[in-house]
Amino acid sequence: MAEREPAIIADHSLCIGCSACTRVCPTHALRVRDKIVQSKQERCLKCGACIFACKHGALRAHTSTSADLERFKIRVALPSLVLYGQFGEDVRPGQILRAFRSLGFDLACDISWVCEMVATASDAYLTDCRGPWPQISMTCPAVVRLIQLKYPDLIPHLVPIDPPCEVAPRVYRGRLAAEYGVKPSEIGMFYISPCTALVDAIERPLGRRPSSLDGAFSISELYGPLLRALRNSPDSDSDEPVSIRGLRWVMASGEIPGMRNVNSISVKGLQDVTYVLDRIEAGRCYGADFVNAYICSDGCFSGQLTIAGRYSAQRYLHEIMRRIGDSPPVREERVRSLLQTRIFDFDDAIIPQPDSPPAGDLRQAAARQRQKRELWSRLPKRDCGACGAPDCDSLAGDVVDGEAELTDCPFFRLEQLARDAPFSKTAACSTRFAVMACCPHCSTMLTQGPHLEIAAVTPGSERPVRARLSAVVGEMGAKLSGEGPEGTTMQIRCPECGASLESTERCSLCGAPLARLNLRGGGTYQLCSRRGCGGQTISGPCTSEGLVALAGYASDSSQEGS
Amino acid sequence: MDRDSLYRESFPIKGDDFERGGEVATRVKGLLQQLGLPRDVIRRLSIANFEAEMNVVMYAREATLEVLVFPDLIRVQVVDRGPGIADIDWAMQEGHSTATEAMRARGFGAGLGLPNIQRNTDEFEVKSDVGVGTTLRYAVHTTSRPKEG
Known part of the structure; x- marks a missing residue:
């Protein structure tokens, strides 16, 4: 990965400017201007909600490349346990780990035991902890960044224990270096991640200590190659055992089962996380000792870099766990002795990074x-x-x-336009609107595609003539057809029920009577009944149903009257 | 008001609206953060606002919480229409609650929450008419040193 690149990058050539991403961003960090999505990096939690929201692939995860792998003599994959649930209930963890050998890795290490150790270490920490209560897990980096940004007062609540993906390299690096006869720095440790938040924490660690990982790939980008490798490789029964308690770490209830400190709650999804953090900050914490919070709605299973749906993936993992049976838990004395070596420690202070202005004037x-x-x-x-x-x-x-x-704001612009200039004199306005107008008497929708269908009667004639006007605001021009010369005032009727649409108001340009139509969703649209005038007014509380913004419609005056 | 505030904003609170209970305190916290106030001030006001808001949700019909920003203090007034408090002195005594010691240590069980508001603010006053409503006025000084508590 290039130095300090954020884990979510934008491809401006693919952005269509729909701005769907801006509305899902929990910290309002995104803006779309001129079809270019911009991120206020200091606010971004790297939660990846925007990647989900973008239907055009303009936002994606930025992960390691094969060139990053080449830099190391021994390449090790450390897959998130979520990976075990991606291939169905019949594929065992050991098979998945072996499949990494055909993907350019020398081996893949199971981290379920590390997860169990981290849970045990958290348990031991909570037993000795003196508060403040409740303590909050640091497993989800997006939650930690949310706390830095919006809840700096809760920083002392964070359990200073690193997530398993950070602890695992500390456990394995020395051991593998001895085994392969290489220097520890010649071993490349790559996390196989379910989400962008964990990838980001490698390049931009939460504290000042550099990450113990060397890079990361996403589950989604390796899914295809792994699936092919699994098809081609024969099954074998010589699997290393995995930790059931570790697997439960990633299950719906997080790291809570198996912990001695059972006075805990598990919170998932941004909305619930902010709800609980708000209450902890206000001094109301349900009497819980420990809060395990994940920004994704189903924990790591709903990370945006996964493939299998979160429900099926969890069911698969449940079934895999059932078939494995129970595994003996790691001995707490062993974890306590490891605690002395500080391999679990988040070895730094979390620094508040409030997005509000600094205390000042x-x-x-x-x-x-x-x-x-x-x-x-x-x-x-x-x-x-x-x-x-x-x-x-x-x-x-x-x-x-x-x-x-x-x-x-297109609505503000439209209002300003209506106020400052009559529509017939096309003012500078880069968004055009079409009216969705109905007959006020029979409610028939008179807008048909780009046209407004009305009936016009020339004075002296009894015969109404159907006329098609442009439904685009500002474009009616001289299109009121009918007999008689330019400047003739017509009587405008509904082509369906025949009722007169004449309004009590008069055209602000020529003084002729206006014809009044109702806009769908509220508000009225009035047009001048004099041929060649083209005066129009829009009034009342219009909605986007009555005034439809026309995307990509140039304001070029050459389109006038087309 | 005896002097002009730099900024003021009112927030309506509805009684019995447990679903949205706490929302006003959260919005006010966002406002105070936008004003760049010291974190200690925001924290104390957030606790007080949350207690005041939940009091309204639990006991009153409706209320308005108004935030007034002055150069040296933030004042909050919560005017509710509700049953009022018959015996303010009783309500102001700490420990008039059934909560356990352990719960209280974690911020629970301060009775009506009034003592908790008082503990976290620099000025505090409560007036009540039984059958009409209660008016809470409290303030946190923005320039003073953090109050112990």
Whole structure:
């Protein structure tokens, strides 16, 4: 991996500017401007929610390459236990580990025993711990980053024990170096990860101590090669035993089963995690001693770099565990002696990284807040994300910070346009809208595709003529057809029920009567009944159902009247 | 108000709305963070706001929690319409709760929560009309040294 590259990278050529990612980001770190997704890195938890949300592959995990593998004499894969549940109930962990040999690795090591040791070490730590309660697990790096960012007061609650993927290389590196007769640094330890948060913690460790891993690959990128290798390799029964208690680590209930300190809760998914952290911060913690929190909704099984669905993967692993039977637990005395060697220790302080401004001039901060709220009050508060910020509040903040304009909001722009210039004089507006208009009498939808269908009667004639106008706001122009010269005032009717649509209001451009239609979802659309005028007004509380933004529709005046 | 605040914002709280109980305290915490206040101030106000909000959710019909930002302190007023408190002195005594020692050590069981609010704030006052409602006013100084507690 290139130095310090974030674990989630954007491919701008694939971004279509839909901004789906901005709305799922838990810390509102993403913006989409001009079809380019940008991330405020200091806010990003690397939770990977955006990778799930992006349907166009523009956001992906940044993992190690085969060139990274080449740098080492002995290449070791350390798969997350989630991998064991990816291939169905009939594929045993030992087979999966052996399959890594055909993928350019010299061997793959099982980390279930390390997981069990980490659970036991956490248990031992909690037994001697003096609080503050409850203690919070550091297993999920995204949760730790969330605490750094939003809950710095909870940092003393973190159990200073590294996750198994960090402990495993410390357990194996020396042993393998002796076995293969190479220097410890010549062994490359690569984690096979279910999520971007764990990958990211390798390049950008949570503390100052460098990661004990040398890189990471995702389960999803190795899934295909592993599946092929599993098909081609014969089964063998000489599997190394795996730890059942370790496997339970990744199961739905996390590291809690088998712990002596049973006064624990397991919390999964961002919403529940923030709910619980809010309460711990407010001094309400349900009397729990230990909180095991994962940012993903089903723990590591729902990491975005997995392949098998979280439900089937958990069922497979349950069945695999059942077939393995029980394994003897690791002896606590042994773990306690390992505790002395500090191999489990998270050996550093977690530093608060609040995303709020540093304590400073309160007057200035309050002024900024007032300004932000004033801007917010002028926005439509639909939180639609069309501006590229996740919601109206974020856009208001971006405007205060000089990173965006209120006119990035299409609704604001439309309102401004309606206020400042009549629609017939096409003003600078990069988004166009089509009206979805109905007859106020019979409610028939009169917008048909890009057209608005009406009936027009020329004075002196009784015969209504069907007319097709452009439904695009600002484009009606001189298209009101019918007999009689330019400037004739027509009587506009509903083509379905024949009722007159004449409004009590008059055109602001020429004074002729307006015809009034209802917009779907609320609001009215009025158009001038005089041929050649093209005056239009939109009023009332319109919604995106009544005014549909036309994507990719250029405001070029050459399209006028087309 | 005897002087102008730098910023003020009101948040409605509904009684019996356990589903959203704590939401206002969380929103106010976000606001205080945006204002760049010292963490100790935010922490103490968050505890007080959470207690006040949950009091409303548990006992009152509805309330407004108003945050006023002054150069040297943050004031919060919670005005509720509810049953009121018949005996404020009783409610203000710590330990009028059935919670165990162990629970109390972890922040539970402070009775109505009023003593907990008082412990975490620099100014505290409670007025109540039985059958009408209760008004809580509390403040945390932003410039003083952290209060022990």
